[in-house]
Amino acid sequence: MTDLTKMTLSGALDGMAKGEFSSVELTQAHIDACKASTKLNAFITDTHDLALEQAKASDARRASGTVGKLEGAPLGIKDLFCTEGVKTTAGSKILGDFTPTYESTVSANMKADGMVMLGKLNLDEFAMGSSNETSAFGPVINPWRKDEDLVPGGSSGGSASAVAADLCLGATATDTGGSIRQPASFTGTVGIKPTYGRCSRWGTVAFASSLDQAGPIAKTVKDSAILLESMAGYDAKDSTSINADVPDWSASCGQSVKGMRIGIPKEYAIDGMPADIQALWDQGIEWMKAAGAEIVPITLPHTKYALPAYYVVAPAEASSNLARYDGMRYGLRVDGKDLTETYELTRTEGFGDEVRRRIMIGTYVLSAGYYDAYYLRAQKVRTRIVQDFENAWETCDAILTPTAPSAAFAVGRKVSDPVQMYLNDIFTVTTNLAGLPGISVPAGLDKNGLPLGLQIIGRAMDEATVFKAAAALEDAAGFKAKPEKWWV
Amino acid sequence: MAQEKSKPKNGVTAKDVKKIAKLSRLHVEADRLEPIAEDLNGILGWIEQLAEVDVEGVEPMTSAVDMAAPLRADNVSDGGKRDDVLKNAPKSDDGFFVVPRSVE
Numbered sequence: 001m002t003d004l005t006k007m008t009l010s011g012a013l014d015g016m017a018k019g020e021f022s023s024v025e026l027t028q029a030h031i032d033a034c035k036a037s038t039k040l041n042a043f044i045t046d047t048h049d050l051a052l053e054q055a056k057a058s059d060a061r062r063a064s065g066t067v068g069k070l071e072g073a074p075l076g077i078k079d080l081f082c083t084e085g086v087k088t089t090a091g092s093k094i095l096g097d098f099t100p101t102y103e104s105t106v107s108a109n110m111k112a113d114g115m116v117m118l119g120k121l122n123l124d125e126f127a128m129g130s131s132n133e134t135s136a137f138g139p140v141i142n143p144w145r146k147d148e149d150l151v152p153g154g155s156s157g158g159s160a161s162a163v164a165a166d167l168c169l170g171a172t173a174t175d176t177g178g179s180i181r182q183p184a185s186f187t188g189t190v191g192i193k194p195t196y197g198r199c200s201r202w203g204t205v206a207f208a209s210s211l212d213q214a215g216p217i218a219k220t221v222k223d224s225a226i227l228l229e230s231m232a233g234y235d236a237k238d239s240t241s242i243n244a245d246v247p248d249w250s251a252s253c254g255q256s257v258k259g260m261r262i263g264i265p266k267e268y269a270i271d272g273m274p275a276d277i278q279a280l281w282d283q284g285i286e287w288m289k290a291a292g293a294e295i296v297p298i299t300l301p302h303t304k305y306a307l308p309a310y311y312v313v314a315p316a317e318a319s320s321n322l323a324r325y326d327g328m329r330y331g332l333r334v335d336g337k338d339l340t341e342t343y344e345l346t347r348t349e350g351f352g353d354e355v356r357r358r359i360m361i362g363t364y365v366l367s368a369g370y371y372d373a374y375y376l377r378a379q380k381v382r383t384r385i386v387q388d389f390e391n392a393w394e395t396c397d398a399i400l401t402p403t404a405p406s407a408a409f410a411v412g413r414k415v416s417d418p419v420q421m422y423l424n425d426i427f428t429v430t431t432n433l434a435g436l437p438g439i440s441v442p443a444g445l446d447k448n449g450l451p452l453g454l455q456i457i458g459r460a461m462d463e464a465t466v467f468k469a470a471a472a473l474e475d476a477a478g479f480k481a482k483p484e485k486w487w488v
Numbered sequence: 489m490a491q492e493k494s495k496p497k498n499g500v501t502a503k504d505v506k507k508i509a510k511l512s513r514l515h516v517e518a519d520r521l522e523p524i525a526e527d528l529n530g531i532l533g534w535i536e537q538l539a540e541v542d543v544e545g546v547e548p549m550t551s552a553v554d555m556a557a558p559l560r561a562d563n564v565s566d567g568g569k570r571d572d573v574l575k576n577a578p579k580s581d582d583g584f585f586v587v588p589r590s591v592e
Binding site for chain 2: 096097098099101102196197210211236239240242302304305308309311312319323326327328329330331332333335336338339340341342343344345347348351356357359360361363364367374376377378379380381382383384386417418419433434435460
């Protein structure tokens with residue numbers, strides 16, 4: 001039999017529909033791959049026994065004629081989504097042995113569609129990081145390698161690494177400033193952050209609530225569309241959930257982009273951009289032109305202020321959200337001499353350096369005397385960024401940019417300088433601030449043989465155009481490279 | 489790509505860090521106050537470039553979705569899950585959370 005882990009999600013769903021193999025066979029092949037890949041540290045919790053049970057149940061459902069959208073597909077869930085009866089950590093020590101008694105809406109949707117869950121994927125602590133090095137469970141290693149261990153990006157590093165290494169057919173992820181798209185770029189995978197409000201945030205551990213949005217990491221653009229169709233949808237339990245139908249996005253993949261106007265923002269050509277990335281961006285423009293799209297120069301003048309605005313808004317929201325970890329109702333408790341000391345010891349021991357740093361920044365920018373200068377100003381800059389995009393949509397239908405300003409870097413290289421680490425999200429963070437959909441598509445290799453992604457940004461609620469453009473880009477790039485299997 | 493790191497005009501001192509830590513309910517050892525102040529100033533100095541943006545007459549953005557907060561009927565929709573709620577408690581007794589004494 002062919003290696004079932006090499007299949008795409010779409011191919012595997014077809015194969016099961018034709019009876020070529022069962023979910024149990026497909027799931028077992030992926031469990032074997034997971035067991036042989038512990039060096040990548042992609043999973044925090046394995047649920048292999050549960051996966052086989054789910055696969056058996058799926059095969060039985062299929063035999064009785066019930067077939068969901070993800071029927072029998074072995075997938076990974078980022079350990080930020082609460083899963084009933086399965087430990088959920090958010091990559092932090094502070095949650096202790098927290099085992100939810102409920103299921104996040106996103107993973108519940110996928111379960112209802114027949115998903116098989118292989119385990120909970122590693123991530124930066126509370127999704128705060130761009131390299132997966134802030135996880136309390138150790139860094140994830142990128143299957144792509146150049147003489148030394150490289151980071152998979154972050155915060156959805158486990159999701160990206162697992163998909164790139166063929167440990168699962170696809171994975172859930174979340175994106176607050178680039179946490180789906182930057183790791184997808186670093187690992188040669190596809191990752192989409194949909195419009196804010198498409199996926200319910202209910203049951204997903206909160207980082208910065210006005211920016212957090214779930215989405216998939218997958219092997220192909222079409223696979224990412226199939227996954228997002230299952231994950232998305234209105235949920236009354238999330239007051240920011242958008243009450244709109246989920247379109248047939250996979251049908252958009254492969255449609256012609258003839259006449260589509262693709263905007264190229266001049267502000268994304270930043271100083272010090274690596275030549276490989278500029279060249280790939282130029283190539284992407286040529287590919288879209290050759291596919292029949294019209295290229296339009298655009299300007300997004302407030303781009304350089306997006307990241308500093310984000311580092312006010314996101315820590316502010318995080319400091320408020322993370323106030324709930326007080327050691328009283330769930331998670332870790334470190335006893336002190338009184339209530340206040342118990343709070344302080346619990347939070348100091350439970351949170352890692354980066355999380356504590358962001359809680360303190362957030363507390364500072366929200367404190368009396370600084371609120372107007374930092375927080376209120378950042379919210380106004382955010383409005384400016386939204387206006388930039390609104391002006392751009394008058395002349396274009398989608399925007400093409402690089403996904404990240406570098407390829408994957410070595411483990412340990414950037415941890416000492418927070419601002420250098422934050423700059424990883426320079427091209428992705430604008431869409432979080434504006435609530436827009438953005439996708440990263442693997443488009444080429446750099447001079448060291450490491451994958452690089454290009455990003456397509458669309459109008460709010462217009463994922464259909466994003467998928468259409470992304471599939472055209474994927475088709476033109478013909479990216480088929482896979483990392484050598486050094487970890488087995 | 490390396491952006492200039494400047495000292496913030498309104499930088500934080502070791503004393504400020506102590507206050508921020510207290511508000512954040514985090515414990516910081518005395519010898520860590522100064523290094524953390526430096527660390528935060530590196531980030532705040534970079535954030536201060538926001539002062540360059542003309543925000544005169546601009547409304548602050550408080551929501552990422554363009555819609556009014558939804559309303560629902562004021563009905564009980566969930567509940568009766570005491571055991572579920574207590575299941576992950578570090579300490580519980582007879583249907584209650586057990587917490588340190590907070591009033592004398």
